[in-house]
Amino acid sequence: MSELIKDSLPTPTKQRFAAAFRIVSRFSFWIQLALASTSGIALIFAILSRNASEVVENGSISLSIFLAIVGVLLAAFSVVWAFRDRSLARRLQSSDRTIHPRKEEVIQALKIGLIVSFIGMLIAFVASEVSAIAVLSKSLSVPQGVAIYNRQNLIRSLDMLVILSNVNLIGTHLVGSITSLGLLEWID
Secondary structure: HHHHHHHHHOOOHHHHHHHHHHHHHHHHHHHHHHHHHHHHHHHHHHHHOOOOOOOOOOOOHHHHHHHHHHHHHHHHHHHHHHHHHHHHHHHHHHOOOOEEEEEEEHEEEEEEHHHHHHHHHHHHHHHHHHHHHHHHHHHHHHOHHHOOOOOOHOOOOHHHHHHHHHHHHHHHHHHHHHHHOOOHHHHO
C-alpha cells in the first residue's frame, strides 16, 4: 500500500515538498486548532457544570476528565507544533538558501509531531472509552423510568460533554498523525 502511494506521487523535489509541506501544515494547523478548541470548550463546560458538593459515585467520569485535560494539553502542543511546521515550510520555500532547514531537521520535526499525536490519540481513545462505558453502565443499571427517582443514575450533560471532548481530541490527534505520517512517507 505504501509503495502504491509513493509510486502515484511525483518525486519530491525540494520545491515540490516545500509547497506541499506548507499547504498540508496550514490545513493541519487550522483543523487541529478548530477541533482542539471545540474540545477544550466542551471540557470547560463539563468541568464547570459539575456540582462540587455532589459526591461522585462513579470515578470513571473523573478519570475521563483528567485524561481529557491531558489530551487537550497534548492537542495544544500539537497545534503549536503544526504552526512551527508552517514556519519550517516557509523557510524551505525561501529564496535564501542559508535559512533552509536541513532534511534531518524537517524529518525530526515531523517525527515529534507524529509521536505527540499518537500519544494524544491513545489517551483520548482511552478517555472516550472510559466515559462511554460510564454512561452505558449508568443507562443499563436501572430499568427505564426508575432513573427519574434515583438522581445518581441520570445521565447528565456533563457526561455527554466529556465524551464529545474526547471524540474531538481523537479527531485532532488523527489529523496531526495523518499529516505528519503522510509527509514523512513522502520525504523518505
